[in-house]
Amino acid sequence: MTKTFFTYRDHIYVALLLLVLMSFMVSYALNSISTVLLGVFFFIDRAKNIRAKLRVFKESRIVVFYVLFFISQCIGLIYTENIAYGIQKASLFLPLIFLPAVLLSERLNLKYFGYALEILKYWTAIVFLYLLITHLYVDERPLSNFVNHTVNARLGISQFYLVYLILVPVLYCFFQIEKSHRVIVNGFFLVLFIFFIVLMANRFSFIMLIGVLLLKGKNIMSSMSSTMWKWSFLPLFVSLAILLVVYSPGLRKKVDVFVKTTDFDIETVITKNKVTYTKNTFEHRFLINYLSLSIIKDNLLFGVGTGDYQDMLEKSYDEIHFKSGMGLKLNNHNQYLTEFLKTGILGGLCFIYLLFLLAREASLSNKYFVYFVGFFIVGSLLESYLSRQHGIVVFSFFLPLFLKFEMEIKKTTSTV
The missing domain is CATH 1.10.287 (Helix Hairpins)
Known part of the structure; x- marks a missing residue:
């Protein structure tokens, strides 16, 4: 046995x-x-293998700083008043203690993992098509309502987390096309997944998608022998992405609101959001960042506590009568400011340094990791990724897993 x-x-x-x-x-x-x-x-x-893996805990600064980042959340509990909320939030970070350590120390068999990614490709397509068909023909709802009704309400997941999962088969399909493996089949799935990402109607996701298309398209072009294909493949996919955006009502609506209603004067933004429930999410973020920085300035050293940061933010909404903020109880929508708000310099700098350590391992030759870490670093300016379980999984599972994948590829290549 x-x-x-x-x-x-x-x-x-x-x-x-x-x-x-x-x-x-x-x-x-x-x-x-x-x-x-x-x-x-x-x-x-086996005992000798466990000892060897435990050495990774000591030798990997990435693993150490994941643990230190969790400890910073616990330190923030010492001086928090809303202890129940603080414990709830700190407990979300528990995977940081063991998941990165496990993923970076366990041996990853590239052949078997390749099979897993192939299965994930079909699984993701099947689940999304099922959800889409159910939404359109069973619930009889419009496509523009897919994110709010099916993704947010039914699945209970925000679309910017879901995009990270879709990104895995997107990059896998590109990887297979680069190897000229089942180009037509993988091309079909690639177009399907691009459609799913655009369907999420998230502006940052679209920017992320364009970045992937440009970088991966360049790699495919350089690997093609035919001049015609070299100069047609990349414009084809970029045109496809733009076309999908044009016909994506949710994303088009957000772009229209941004173009027509955005102001950059803070007093004007405060006044607008005081008198009515506005729909300009860019202005919401602008205002929330302004309020967060004001709180951080007064609590820079230790922050306000792991359990009190949301209460303090909502109190500042009340003070300026920020209607959307009060009604929706909006979070920071910025992970960097969230950490400084919670635990001050300790948690904020720990988070930034951990991302620096991860980014330092990235390379443009990466198949997956450079995209995940790059988009997480930029995305953290726009979302509080670590406020939910899905964000913690992205941070403590996706990033270390695909870092390990790149490390195994590099190890295999160097021994050939």
């Missing part, structure tokens, strides 16, 4: 990784259980 387990240990590990990825958008409970199983799996190994 033990011999059989160790024979198939690589298979089991990849199966657990796939379970985390597949459960990401369909089940909170299963996703949580699968991450815990990874922690348990780490210790089901």
Whole structure:
């Protein structure tokens, strides 16, 4: 029995990784259980292997700073008043203690992981098509309402988290096309996933998509022998993305609101949001950042506490009568400011340095990691990613997993 387990240990590990990825958008409970199983799996190994993996804990500054970042959340509990909310938020960060350590120390079999990504490609397409068909023909709702009704309400997940999952098969399809492997099939799935991303009607997701198309399209062009294909492939996909945006009512509506109603004078923005419920989310972020910086300035050293940062923010909404902020109880929509607001210099600088350590490992030759870490770093300026479980999974699972994937590719290439 033990011999059989160790024979198939690589298979089991990849199966657990796939379970985390597949459960990401369909089940909170299963996703949580699968991450815990990874922690348990780490210790089901031979003693010498466990000792070798534990050395990674000490030697990897990335692992160390993930743990220190969690500790900063706990320190913020010491002086918080809303202790119940603080414990709730700090407990979200628990995966930071073990997930990055497990993912960066376990051996990742590239062959089996490739099979897992192929399965994930079909799984993501099937689930999204099922949701889309149900939305249009069972619920009989318009396409423009897909995000609010099906993604946000039914799945209970914000679209900017979901885009990270869709990005995995997008990059996988590009990788397969670069290798000239089943180009037509992978091209079809690539177009399908691009449509799904645009359907999320998220402006940053569209910018992210254009970035992927430009970078990956350049790689494919350079690998093609035909001059005609070289100069037609990239414009084809960029044109497709623009076309989808033009016919994406949700995203088009947001762009129209931004162009027609945006002001950059803070007093004007405060006045507008005092008298009515505005729909300009850019102005909302602008105003929230302004209020957050005012609170941080007065509490720079320690912050206001892990449990009090949202209360303080909502109090500032009340003071200026920010109607949308009060009604929707909006969070910071900026992860950097969130950390400085919660725990001051300790948590803020720890978060920034951890992202620096991750970014330092990225390279434009990466198949996946450079895109995930780059978009997370930029996206954290626009969203409070770590306010929900899905964001914690992106941060503590997606980033270390694909960093390990790139490390294994580099190791394999250097030994050839």
